Amino acid sequence: MNILLTGSTGFVGKQLTLQLLGQGHSVYALARNKKKADNLKASVPDHLQDRLYMVEGNIAEDMAGVSDEQIEQLQGRIDTVYHIAAYLSFDDREKDQLFHINVNGTRHILELAKKLHVKNFFHVSTAYTLGDQLHAKEELHSLERSFVNYYEKSKCEAEHLVFEYKDDFHINIFRPSIIVGDSKTGEAESTFALYGVIRSFQLMKRRIERQKSATPEKIRFVCNEKAAQNLVPVDYVVNVLVAGLEHAEQNKIYHITNSHPPSNAFVFELLKSELDFYGVELVPTTFEGGLTDQELKFNEPMRVFQEYLKKTLHFDDSNTQELLAKSHLQPLDLNERVLRTIISGKVNA
Incomplete structure (x- = not known):
């Protein structure tokens, strides 16, 4: 074509x-x-x-x-x-x-x-x-x-x-939904969403290391740990788009989403592990204790994402599952190994 x-x-x-x-x-x-x-x-x-x-x-x-x-x-x-x-x-x-x-x-x-x-x-x-x-x-x-x-x-x-x-x-x-790196290599060309979080964590880790003081109390990051983020690897997105050439049905809408999205807590534990940076704790968006100036700077890059970090959204992808079956492609499986590959791909870039 x-x-x-x-x-x-x-x-x-x-x-x-x-x-x-x-x-x-x-x-x-x-x-x-x-x-x-x-x-x-x-x-x-x-x-x-x-x-x-x-x-x-x-x-x-x-x-x-x-x-x-x-x-x-x-x-x-x-x-x-x-x-x-x-x-x-x-x-x-x-x-x-x-x-x-x-x-x-x-x-x-x-x-x-x-x-x-x-x-x-x-x-x-x-x-x-x-x-x-x-x-x-x-x-x-x-x-x-x-x-x-x-x-x-x-x-x-x-x-x-x-x-x-x-x-x-x-x-x-x-x-x-939220497109992240390649599931096999972790390769990504993005600074958005997950990658904004990774960047914030990297900067905060360096800032604390430069302070050369006693280990501080944990830095608070505002995020609902139970909510899930609908992450999809770029190669999965591309596979669905290409499958549409032969099998998409006229006037249909296809969700390229994750049927089993990881929780914020799970993603952040992997991120802390890959960065070797455990001095962070998640606090809910209803947290009323007040953030320090340092914590406000830490959270500022993700302020526009707060509405997404506090809730779990559900996407029906029945049409896409039919499309995958016709194309003999497997459904998305964003397991711990794949997610770790994606996170480490950015951390080590």
């Missing part, structure tokens, strides 16, 4: 590009500039380079910034679009940017796909379009609900927009 990717230079997009090329597909990668294009090319083995084509463009612009000349060259040649590119921020001060990239940008790539006469449009969204609900089904969520932040709302609006084009091509929405 000939496949057009947005977000091909990002964490998921790069891994998806490599797998598609490895399976014999041709990839047309949309890139905003030469530097990003060159970085992607450098990650692709020489024997696969002849099926990687760079397309200059920017989803923030009409027709995704693709020139009329390139549109004419691609017309009728692209079978499938994977729309992965998005703006990820939980800072509500960036509301305008979030909606411009995540909603208008999706409209721009949809219009380009329509112009190119593609057969399939695969929209990579997020599992966190459920707003303040605790359970999500594999269906469109109403926009008439409260959202934790504008990122969630922008992604939910984008999903509704995609379904408006269901008569133009075969559409599917894929909703990954």
Whole structure:
């Protein structure tokens, strides 16, 4: 197949590009500039380079910034679009940017796909379009609900927009939860979520070691230890996305989530073990004892994630399990060994 990717230079997009090329597909990668294009090319083995084509463009612009000349060259040649590119921020001060990239940008790539006469449009969204609900089904969520932040709302609006084009091509929405490193190597290109926690722990450990004083009392980190975090390795995400090429059913939504997510307590015990840093204790979000200035600095990077650290969300993934079965792929098993590999991959990077 000939496949057009947005977000091909990002964490998921790069891994998806490599797998598609490895399976014999041709990839047309949309890139905003030469530097990003060159970085992607450098990650692709020489024997696969002849099926990687760079397309200059920017989803923030009409027709995704693709020139009329390139549109004419691609017309009728692209079978499938994977729309992965998005703006990820939980800072509500960036509301305008979030909606411009995540909603208008999706409209721009949809219009380009329509112009190119593609057969399939695969929209990579997020599992966190459920707003303040605790359970999500594999269906469109109403926009008439409260959202934790504008990122969630922008992604939910984008999903509704995609379904408006269901008569133009075969559409599917894929909703990954919290994407972490490769399950086999731990390799990751992310500073978000789990990796923000790891970074905070590393900095706090160094700060305490520099103090060269008696062992201090344990540093408190605000987090509900019983709540679970829905972590999914990037290779699992990519496997589901590729399986969709052959087996996704029209207009279906697929949760790329973890049916048995680890608790915060479990994740943090592994993290403390890998860092050899046990001077931290988890305290609930209802903690009223007051944090020290040092603890406030420790917790500050994760402040925007507090709503996620205090609750367990449940995602139905029945559609995805059917997709995996048809593709002869195993369900996700994020066991202790795999999670330790993912954490150590960042700790030792």
